[in-house]
Amino acid sequence: MRHTYAVLQLANGTDIYTVSKMLGKAKQTVYTLSRLGEIPSCRQGRKAYFYEDELLAWINNGKIKTAQEIKKNAERAIYWGTRHGRQHNTLS
Template sequence: MENFTFEQMPQAMRLLHEKMDRLELLLTEQHTPQDTETIFNVTQAAAFLHLSVSTLYVKACRREVPYNKQGKRLYFYKSELEEWVRKGRKKTVSEIQEEAQQHMLRVARKA
């Protein structure tokens, strides 16, 4: 810890104040949400998924698509819908063949 003379105190206080301001700015930027989650209503979610509203209601009723319910209204998080679409991806023939070859190699190594 550095000792300051009486004459150096105003400058030291100014520097300390500047550092505290920068620290406070950094902390508030850290706690401020940079990107808020997009929430869709039924119409927006149906348009996003390229489905009719009635099809989306059926999928929600069957619990095939992730949704949130407040009262009688359904809401959908965009990120959850994107993940749901990704999980439905079907593998290509070449991917299936590659997996089969990898499996056969593992079985052969164990034998």
């Protein structure tokens, strides 16, 4: 079964060529990832719509955390695991 897609040129210039360059993937791979729901896109029928801000947020969410970010998250988890942290988290 062959899938055909219409390319939408958005006002911010995010077309399939821009998306494929942003992700470093071939156009067909981008369409496949969109069809599988692995990258943010909006689909209506056979048309795939890509929004640059959603793609950039998706890329940013997949970034590897720095040592400082990991330490901060661990400290927060330890704090909320203490009695003092739990007291602030309960409703009175």
